Structure formats: C-alpha cells, structure tokens
Amino acid sequence: MLKPDLRVAIVLIDQFTLTPVAGFVDALRFAADRSFDSRQILCQWEWLSVTGEPVSASCGLPIAPTKRLDPDAEYDYVVLAGGLLSGVMNPEPALLDYIRRLHARKVPLVALCASYFTLGLAGILKGRRCAVHFTVQERFAALFPETQAVVDKSYIEDSGVFTCPGGSAFELAAEIIGRHCGKRRAQKSLEYLLVADEDIRRGTDNSVAHVYQDPLVHRALDYMRAHLDSHCTIRELALQVGSNERQLNRAFLANAGQPPAQFWRKLRLQEARKLLSDTSLHVTQIAYATGFSDASHFIQQFRKSYGETPHLFRKLRHNAERLQ
Incomplete structure (x- = not known):
C-alpha cells in the first residue's frame, strides 16, 4: 500500500x-489523488473530537469524528478547528x-479561526507571533501578553506552530502540501479551488490574503466581484459605494x-482564467464577460499578467488534464 506523503488530524472544537x-x-482532497476521485492516497486526514461524539459547527452542521484523541497517534500535523469564543475559550482539560x-x-x-485562544490557554504561544483576527486583537493581547498578536497576515508559522485567523485556510494548506507533496500538487489544489493566481501561490495576493479593515474597500470589492462585466469608471464605482474617486483610490492604496x-483588472483576469479552464467559450465571449472592450485588449492584458496568451493557457491546461 502506498504510504501517504502527508497525514493530518483535524480536531473539531x-x-x-x-x-x-x-x-x-x-485543498488536501485535491492533492490526495492523482485523478479527481477524492481518494485519500497521497494525503490522509482524520476527524477527531475529545469525546468521539459529533461536534456542531457554528452554523449548526454536526460533523461525526472518525477517531478520538490519541496523543500517541502519528500525524505530520494536527489542526485545531475553532470558531466561536464560547468553544475555544472553554476547552476540555x-x-x-x-x-x-x-x-x-x-x-x-x-x-484555524479562533482556536489560537485554545493554544494560548495550553501555554503554547508564549514568546511566539500569532496571526489573530482584528476583531479580537485587544482581548487576545490582554489574555496573552507574552504573545505578539499580528492582524495583517493570513497565517503565520512560528517554530512549528501555525495560526490562521480567517477563511483563507486553503493558502496555508497549499503551503503545507507543497512542503510534503511538491509544488505541483499544491498548485493543483489551488487551481481547482479557483484561487490559482500566481501571486496567491507566492502568498502576496492582497485580494485574498489580506484582512481588509476598511469598510469602504469591502463595499468596493463586493461591487467589483458582482460587476466583472461592467464598463463603469472608477468615478462611477466610487459613487456606487458612497465615496468619491480620490477617497476610494487612497483607501485601496492604503x-x-x-x-x-x-485591482479590478486583476479580478477580471482571474475570472477569465477560470472561464478559459472550465468552459468552451470563445476568447471574445470571455473578453466581454469579464469587462474588456474587445478581444485584442483582453489578450494583451492576459499576456502581460501571465506571460502567455489565453489560447496557449487553455491548450496547456487541457493537455495537463488529459495526462492526469
């Protein structure tokens, strides 16, 4: 039997x-199988709980564990799945x-999420840097003054302890997959989760990795994503989100x-990559669907950003899928 490259336990709180x-x-699921059948071959994971009983998510969905806690079991990583403070602040001994x-x-x-509070209660975070959500920064700092709380990172690794406060855990998973299974399998996970932009793989894509604290930027991003095919100007965008062009520009730069x-052009190009991968739409149709004035402008911007034409990108992607 093939030994997995990566074994993970996920402890549900x-x-x-x-x-x-x-x-x-x-992310583990896409990296685990050479095809797309979700078989746990190259990666394996277990769902754990303290009692062995199902654990409810904050949305009410119960998840049944596959095993109970066993400190002697062999895993490459153990992931704490936290959420509401009522759970992570009152862990079982x-x-x-x-x-x-x-x-x-x-x-x-x-x-993951707020389970860094549980790590802090276990005494694991003393002297370490910890990525926390900005909404709980003050409370965390008051409880754990010997830990450096950081709010502008999607995740942090400090001496074998990873903290990831937001919803972008696929980035952290891809980092771990890359270390154990190779960059190609990490890339496969990101691509099929539709977050395969090169900047994301380098951990520098602010559209995903950064936790924006400016509500104006949040409103603008929501509008941008909902109107990728729009030809509206930045001035018109600013009016739509209750601002002006100068203020909006300053907020995005900050x-x-x-x-x-x-930023909006980057979102359009990311969507175009998805359409090239997942549909048979003509390049011209994709150009219009993502807000470009014509196919020539789209091709020019695509090549400038990704170093290849949309046609070559689609051809290479389909060739790679046939080899899976």
Whole structure:
C-alpha cells in the first residue's frame, strides 16, 4: 500500500467555523489523488473530537469524528478547528493535555479561526507571533501578553506552530502540501479551488490574503466581484459605494497597495482564467464577460499578467488534464 506523503488530524472544537475547515480539507482532497476521485492516497486526514461524539459547527452542521484523541497517534500535523469564543475559550482539560503532549513531541500544530485562544490557554504561544483576527486583537493581547498578536497576515508559522485567523485556510494548506507533496500538487489544489493566481501561490495576493479593515474597500470589492462585466469608471464605482474617486483610490492604496482600477483588472483576469479552464467559450465571449472592450485588449492584458496568451493557457491546461 502506498504510504501517504502527508497525514493530518483535524480536531473539531465545539462551534467551529465551517469555512476555514472546509477550505483546508478541500485543498488536501485535491492533492490526495492523482485523478479527481477524492481518494485519500497521497494525503490522509482524520476527524477527531475529545469525546468521539459529533461536534456542531457554528452554523449548526454536526460533523461525526472518525477517531478520538490519541496523543500517541502519528500525524505530520494536527489542526485545531475553532470558531466561536464560547468553544475555544472553554476547552476540555483533555484537549489541553493533548495539545501539550503533541507540542512536547514537536508535532506541528495548526490553529484555524479562533482556536489560537485554545493554544494560548495550553501555554503554547508564549514568546511566539500569532496571526489573530482584528476583531479580537485587544482581548487576545490582554489574555496573552507574552504573545505578539499580528492582524495583517493570513497565517503565520512560528517554530512549528501555525495560526490562521480567517477563511483563507486553503493558502496555508497549499503551503503545507507543497512542503510534503511538491509544488505541483499544491498548485493543483489551488487551481481547482479557483484561487490559482500566481501571486496567491507566492502568498502576496492582497485580494485574498489580506484582512481588509476598511469598510469602504469591502463595499468596493463586493461591487467589483458582482460587476466583472461592467464598463463603469472608477468615478462611477466610487459613487456606487458612497465615496468619491480620490477617497476610494487612497483607501485601496492604503489597504491593497494598488489603485482600484488595477485591482479590478486583476479580478477580471482571474475570472477569465477560470472561464478559459472550465468552459468552451470563445476568447471574445470571455473578453466581454469579464469587462474588456474587445478581444485584442483582453489578450494583451492576459499576456502581460501571465506571460502567455489565453489560447496557449487553455491548450496547456487541457493537455495537463488529459495526462492526469
């Protein structure tokens, strides 16, 4: 039997947030099989709970574990799936003991969503940097003054402890997959989760990785994503989100490091890549569907961003799929 390259345990904490867990395990799922049948071949994962009973997510969905906690079981990573503070702040003593024993064995620990509070209660985060959500930064800092709370990172690794406060856990999963299964399998996961932009693989894509604290930027992003085929100007966009062009430009430069027009074009090109991969639409149709004035302009911008034409991108992608 083929030995997996990566073995992961996911510990479910009461009222865990579903999105980070789903993103993390879906990245594993796409990397685990040479085809797309979701077989646990190259990657394997187990669902754990303290009691062995089902654990409910914050949305009410119960998940049945496959095993109970076993500190002697062999895993490459143990992931804590947290969510509401009522769960992560009141862990079972058995869970804290489990975490401490894993840490003593130098098993890498991953905290999704607010489960970094549980790591802090276990005494694991002293002297470390920890990625936290900006909404709980003050509370976390008051409880764990010996830990450096960071709010502008999608995840942080510090001496074998990973903390990931938001919904972008697929990025962290891809990083771990790349280390154990190779960059190609990590890339496959990102591509089929439709987040395969090159900047994301380098961990620098502000459209996904950064937790924006400016509500104006949030409103603008929502409008951009809903109107990728629109030809409206940035001035018109600013009016739609209750601002003006100068204020909107300043907010994007401060939060995303680029003006809104450049950011919107990047979103359009990402959507175009998805359409090239997943549909048989003509290049001209894709150009119009993603807000470009004509096919020539679309091809020019695509080649400038990705180093190849839309036709070549589609051809190489389909060739690669046939070889799977």
